[in-house]
Amino acid sequence: MIEVNNLTKIYGKKDTAFNALKDITLNIEDKSTVSIIGKSGSGKSTLMHIMSGLDEPSSGTVLIDGVDIFKMKEKKIDAFRASEMSFVFQSFFVEGNATCYQNVLLPLEIAKVGITKRKKMVMEALKAVDLEDKVSAKASTLSGGQKQRLAVARAIVNKPAIIFADEPTGNLDSTNGDKIMDLLFGLNKSIGCTLIIVTHDPDIAKQTSMRVSIKDGKIENIEKGRK
Amino acid sequence: MLFIDIVKRSLRNLLTSKARTILTALAIAVGTFALTLTLGASNGAKEYANNIVRSNFDPTELIVSKDPNLFSRQDATKPQVYNPSFGSISTFGGETRQVQYLNTADIAKIATTKGVSSVQPAITVSLQYITRDGQKKYIGTLAPYNSYQKPELLAGSIPEKIQDNTLILPQGFLSALGFSSAKSAIGQNIRLSVQNQTSLNSITTNPLAALNSSDNKSQESVFKVIAVSATASTSISAATSLYLYTNINQVESLNNYIYSGTSSYQKYLTAYAKVTDGTNLTKLNTAQSLIKGEGYSVQSVVDTEKLITQFISVIEGIVTLFGLIAIIASLFGVVNTMYISVLQRTREIGLMKALGMHRKDISRLFKIEAGLIGLLGGIIGSALAVGIGTALNPAISNKLSLGNSNLLIFKASQILILIVVLALIAIFAGLLPARKAAKLDPIEALRTE
Numbered sequence A: 001m002i003e004v005n006n007l008t009k010i011y012g013k014k015d016t017a018f019n020a021l022k023d024i025t026l027n028i029e030d031k032s033t034v035s036i037i038g039k040s041g042s043g044k045s046t047l048m049h050i051m052s053g054l055d056e057p058s059s060g061t062v063l064i065d066g067v068d069i070f071k072m073k074e075k076k077i078d079a080f081r082a083s084e085m086s087f088v089f090q091s092f093f094v095e096g097n098a099t100c101y102q103n104v105l106l107p108l109e110i111a112k113v114g115i116t117k118r119k120k121m122v123m124e125a126l127k128a129v130d131l132e133d134k135v136s137a138k139a140s141t142l143s144g145g146q147k148q149r150l151a152v153a154r155a156i157v158n159k160p161a162i163i164f165a166d167e168p169t170g171n172l173d174s175t176n177g178d179k180i181m182d183l184l185f186g187l188n189k190s191i192g193c194t195l196i197i198v199t200h201d202p203d204i205a206k207q208t209s210m211r212v213s214i215k216d217g218k219i220e221n222i223e224k225g226r227k
Numbered sequence B: 001m002l003f004i005d006i007v008k009r010s011l012r013n014l015l016t017s018k019a020r021t022i023l024t025a026l027a028i029a030v031g032t033f034a035l036t037l038t039l040g041a042s043n044g045a046k047e048y049a050n051n052i053v054r055s056n057f058d059p060t061e062l063i064v065s066k067d068p069n070l071f072s073r074q075d076a077t078k079p080q081v082y083n084p085s086f087g088s089i090s091t092f093g094g095e096t097r098q099v100q101y102l103n104t105a106d107i108a109k110i111a112t113t114k115g116v117s118s119v120q121p122a123i124t125v126s127l128q129y130i131t132r133d134g135q136k137k138y139i140g141t142l143a144p145y146n147s148y149q150k151p152e153l154l155a156g157s158i159p160e161k162i163q164d165n166t167l168i169l170p171q172g173f174l175s176a177l178g179f180s181s182a183k184s185a186i187g188q189n190i191r192l193s194v195q196n197q198t199s200l201n202s203i204t205t206n207p208l209a210a211l212n213s214s215d216n217k218s219q220e221s222v223f224k225v226i227a228v229s230a231t232a233s234t235s236i237s238a239a240t241s242l243y244l245y246t247n248i249n250q251v252e253s254l255n256n257y258i259y260s261g262t263s264s265y266q267k268y269l270t271a272y273a274k275v276t277d278g279t280n281l282t283k284l285n286t287a288q289s290l291i292k293g294e295g296y297s298v299q300s301v302v303d304t305e306k307l308i309t310q311f312i313s314v315i316e317g318i319v320t321l322f323g324l325i326a327i328i329a330s331l332f333g334v335v336n337t338m339y340i341s342v343l344q345r346t347r348e349i350g351l352m353k354a355l356g357m358h359r360k361d362i363s364r365l366f367k368i369e370a371g372l373i374g375l376l377g378g379i380i381g382s383a384l385a386v387g388i389g390t391a392l393n394p395a396i397s398n399k400l401s402l403g404n405s406n407l408l409i410f411k412a413s414q415i416l417i418l419i420v421v422l423a424l425i426a427i428f429a430g431l432l433p434a435r436k437a438a439k440l441d442p443i444e445a446l447r448t449e
């Protein structure tokens, strides 16, 4: 379970200080699907970054399975992110000069997964996103939809407990977008990972089991249950 | 990340920007090229110097003199006190000196020193002339043969003990004395003449009388050629390459003939003290300090070698300094390249950090990358130097008449150390860019488009 307590985030200091998150409190159950919705600039990405330990809050705590992630040593939180979390970003973030195989391999390298186990895991992930025929292709040669599928393969290769997706379909047409969402929801069912999606798209939000709407850094509304 | 994964990733990054990698490495290669050649040249020069010393001096012998200033220059800016017990006054390289000579008593005393097996005064006989029936007369020098010399022979052989009235003829005299080949000289007789110095001394007072008397006071002896020695590239000077060699006793008796009746009779500037087991450095040093303790000044071959090597080292140091400056300059290239690399890969770094890669591993990634550039530069530079050096060696040896010696001698161990050191220095140059990469804020990094 992810427990977010009284989270605030202030960017900058004094005159330029900007209060991006204001007293956010919410609980996310294991294996649930959560959408974070709100206008541009409302603080969705900021919240996601803090929940994943990428960014630090100005005050408040984030507990994952009862452990305060900001009280962990840097090395430990790194290791925790490497083994338990993964990310899908709006602008893909694949390594263009590397092959698809090498792209998907990265999380396994970082998590120091044994060399002998790697190949099977990478191939499974590529198969799940329907890219096994592109194993040795350079990532830069892929189409947008393929790149995002590659990013999803990279996100699932290490069987994470939590997947954070920041507008994963933002740069895709609706057909490709639907494909990605089907993939992510499918994973939630098959490996039971918690799925946290930042999105503008009400259609996507509808499919999640919990909807958190944010306005000006404050929680406006939390809705549970599928629509 | 495992070390091997980091190295693979570094290699991939370097290959992605090949041109940049190679250009940066080439800058390092220039300095390495200079350093490798310097090392090679100084190895060669040292070995050549040692060859010269070893083939002109017996390493188990100590050179002993009575004069404390012989092996070191005295302070020529201060007047020297006259000492009536000293030997003659003479000019020494343009400087008037009062030189102390060794006499037979000194020689006997040195010979009794513990560890010394024998003492020979250092003599070379200036011959009045060398000739052969039907040939011109030439001036020349007769020197005692010492078995350490092992000259290259064109014909004949040198026995354990050289008989009286036999000699080793240098190649340079062959045609002058009318021999068609080295082989044809073997067993032939040549005549050597020496002249007594008392008659020469009177030249200044009564030249005409001296000329007459000099005829009376010279002695001609017949020598049989037993071997012909090749002109060695390691002769200490051009003059020694024309030395004729026979046994020490005969050289001594001819020398005595020349100086009998003069103040220089049986007076020697230096003598060679042979040390038992002298190849053992401690024994050589012990004997050296014992003789010193008796009031003589002593120099060993090791000292002579040191003197020469020191000189070479100074030149080596200067050239090395230039090489180092070139390498330091090229390191700024590494810093620059690595900074660009970090900037170019900001998003990749952000991604790796977001996926939980440790700061240390990220910093290591860039340090290894810098180290690999250094390694590449080192390998290119030293390979070029070894390749070009080895190819040019014969031509250089020919030009400098070094005989069979090579000017450039490359040692694998030295080059290996050089390359490793270069890689380490390059890693050092990569420290700042690596630190910048490790400190990148992943969110900032991911935000960059």
Ligand SMILES: Nc1ncnc2c1ncn2[C@@H]1O[C@H](COP(=O)(O)OP(=O)(O)OP(=O)(O)O)[C@@H](O)[C@H]1O
Residues within 6 Å of the ligand: A011, A012, A018, A020, A038, A039, A040, A041, A042, A043, A044, A045, A046, A047
């Ligand atoms: N490093 C920063 N320094 C100052 N202000 C920042 C910084 N990062 C974010 N902000 C501000 O915080 C607010 C929330 O930003 P955030 O990126 O979380 O918005 P968002 O809800 O994800 O918007 P979008 O839907 O456009 O991605 C914005 O007003 C933004 O300008």
Ligand SMILES: [Mg+2]
Residues within 6 Å of the ligand: A044, A045, A046, A166
């Ligand atoms: Mg956002």
